[in-house]
Amino acid sequence: MGTSSADQRKIVTGDNGYVLEDVPHLSDYIPDLPTYPNPLQDNHSYSAVKQYFVNEDDTVAQQIIVHKNSPGGTHFRRVGPRQKVYFESDEVHASIVTCGGLCPGINTVIREIVCGLYYMYGVNKVLGIEGGYRGFYSRNTIPLTPKVVNDIHKRGGTILGTSRGGHETSKIVDSIQDRGITQVYIIGGDGAQKGASVIFEEIKRRGLKVAVAGIPKTIDNDIPVIDKSFGFDTGVEEAQRAIDAAHVEAESFENGVGVVKLMGRYSGFIAMYATLASRDVDCCLIPESPFYLEGPGGLFEFMEKRLKENGHMVIVIAEGAGQELLSESMHTMNQQDASGNKLLQDVGLWISQKIKDHFNKRKKVLNLKYIDPTYMIRAIPSIASDNVNCTLLAQSAIHGAMAGYTGFTVGPVNGKHAYIPFYRVTERQNKVVITDRMWARLLSSTNQPSFLNPKDIIEAKKEEQPKTQLLDGDSVSDEPTSKENGK
Ligand SMILES: Nc1ncnc2c1ncn2[C@@H]1O[C@H](COP(=O)(O)OP(=O)(O)O)[C@@H](O)[C@H]1O
Numbered sequence: 001m002g003t004s005s006a007d008q009r010k011i012v013t014g015d016n017g018y019v020l021e022d023v024p025h026l027s028d029y030i031p032d033l034p035t036y037p038n039p040l041q042d043n044h045s046y047s048a049v050k051q052y053f054v055n056e057d058d059t060v061a062q063q064i065i066v067h068k069n070s071p072g073g074t075h076f077r078r079v080g081p082r083q084k085v086y087f088e089s090d091e092v093h094a095s096i097v098t099c100g101g102l103c104p105g106i107n108t109v110i111r112e113i114v115c116g117l118y119y120m121y122g123v124n125k126v127l128g129i130e131g132g133y134r135g136f137y138s139r140n141t142i143p144l145t146p147k148v149v150n151d152i153h154k155r156g157g158t159i160l161g162t163s164r165g166g167h168e169t170s171k172i173v174d175s176i177q178d179r180g181i182t183q184v185y186i187i188g189g190d191g192a193q194k195g196a197s198v199i200f201e202e203i204k205r206r207g208l209k210v211a212v213a214g215i216p217k218t219i220d221n222d223i224p225v226i227d228k229s230f231g232f233d234t235g236v237e238e239a240q241r242a243i244d245a246a247h248v249e250a251e252s253f254e255n256g257v258g259v260v261k262l263m264g265r266y267s268g269f270i271a272m273y274a275t276l277a278s279r280d281v282d283c284c285l286i287p288e289s290p291f292y293l294e295g296p297g298g299l300f301e302f303m304e305k306r307l308k309e310n311g312h313m314v315i316v317i318a319e320g321a322g323q324e325l326l327s328e329s330m331h332t333m334n335q336q337d338a339s340g341n342k343l344l345q346d347v348g349l350w351i352s353q354k355i356k357d358h359f360n361k362r363k364k365v366l367n368l369k370y371i372d373p374t375y376m377i378r379a380i381p382s383i384a385s386d387n388v389n390c391t392l393l394a395q396s397a398i399h400g401a402m403a404g405y406t407g408f409t410v411g412p413v414n415g416k417h418a419y420i421p422f423y424r425v426t427e428r429q430n431k432v433v434i435t436d437r438m439w440a441r442l443l444s445s446t447n448q449p450s451f452l453n454p455k456d457i458i459e460a461k462k463e464e465q466p467k468t469q470l471l472d473g474d475s476v477s478d479e480p481t482s483k484e485n486g487k
């Protein structure tokens with residue numbers, strides 16, 4: 001096995017093309033750290049479990065579809081408790097912060113970090129940071145105990161509050177240092193993971209014994225490498241209620257059209273999965289798949305055909321879809337939120353008006369109902385399966401931090417949880433790949449136009465994006481493409 005530390009990445013290579021993209025460890029930059037036996041070995045719930053401690057060499061393969069002569073490929077370190085820990089229980093002063101937009105299940109993750117630290121590792125100093133990153137330097141903190149968090153998983157939102165913007169690295173790390181915090185748990189999306197990475201770098205530069213762990217939260221599912229985020233299934237489930245309502249309204253009126261706008265700033269996963277789950281959707285529009293309204297192969301032509309055949313139809317549109325059409329017609333400026341995310345025009349209102357105008361001009365009856373459940377799908381408590389996801393993530397993050405790992409995001413990779421270095425989850429956004437099988441499944445389920453001409457398809461294939469990873473059994477590769485590698 002060889003190791004390479006080019007640009008600080010910990011890459012371990014083995015036989016037959018095996019590669020481990022390892023995560024940093026406190027001992028990488030602090031010499032002679034003492035270790036302690038893991039207190040879990042005396043814990044009645046765990047000591048009976050055969051092979052409870054994870055073998056140090058266990059790793060999780062990023063690619064599970066392999067061929068006879070495939071090389072070993074990229075792997076990540078498997079999560080779980082280690083025999084040795086790098087913190088004594090009373091040395092741990094943990095902090096938890098929640099950043100960015102809401103997502104069902106955040107409170108469950110908070111609860112499980114607090115309870116996991118208390119019950120598994122005997123840690124009783126856990127601090128909640130209020131209001132996102134800026135809370136480190138501008139807000140009060142909340143001491144968190146199992147009693148305080150006991151019922152919070154039944155509530156939507158985050159008991160700590162959240163925010164966008166406000167990431168001032170040195171002020172945050174000063175606060176971590178001043179308060180004597182030794183473990184930082186950051187629950188947040190792609191933006192928050194970038195912030196976590198910068199915090200980790202500054203902590204390392206200052207040589208502090210502070211573990212930084214990221215727990216990915218993204219209702220849009222735009223974080224790469226991981227199978228999917230907690231809360232995503234809850235969001236898709238809740239979206240069914242809006243689609244059902246749109247369908248009932250549409251089929252009850254002559255030429256009824258239900259338009260449902262769902263979240264998805266840059267990635268259309270919620271719209272795609274809500275559509276595939278529902279079977280009542282006639283057309284799904286996402287940011288990754290450009291569409292057009294007029295002319296042969298356009299949306300209006302398809303609508304006229306579908307309404308003639310069925311008398312009603314449902315359109316699901318992701319909020320980031322068709323933004324190029326909107327800015328053409330509205331001459332909008334590029335506005336951003338406090339975190340630098342693009343502020344979008346309401347594509348649902350826009351498309352509803354365009355559809356109405358089109359049918360009005362042709363003097364055709366149209367009954368259009370526009371439903372915007374945007375915040376309803378993310379402001380609710382998580383469903384049972386997501387609660388289990390949250391527990392696994394929280395406990396895995398704790399085991400990693402206690403074992404001295406740092407600068408990592410935890411997440412499921414092909415169903416097995418792994419510690420993933422920050423750079424792998426921040427270097428790009430996860431998007432629906434429209435030349436992949438999952439989008440083809442959607443097109444064949446709705447029978448909508450692809451809005452692509454043969455030339456576009458050749459171009460899209462040439463772009464060689466990584467495959468859609470979410471729940472797609474056929475997904476083959478999430479490796480950076482040759483383009484991303486700059487080759
Ligand atoms: N490139 C970045 N570097 C440092 N901090 C960032 C970066 N991008 C976003 N952040 C911070 O992360 C937090 C959450 O980001 P945001 O994009 O709002 O939500 P999310 O984490 O859900 O994607 C914000 O406080 C923001 O300032």
Ligand SMILES: O=P(O)(O)OC[C@H]1O[C@](O)(COP(=O)(O)O)[C@@H](O)[C@@H]1O
Nearest residue numbers: 100101189217218219220263264265
């Ligand atoms: O209005 P807000 O709070 O900025 O949130 C809206 C946005 O949050 C999202 O859910 C994603 O936000 P995150 O990146 O924070 O997860 C988008 O789909 C949506 O545009």
Ligand SMILES: [Mg+2]
Nearest residue numbers: 100189190191
């Ligand atoms: Mg984001």
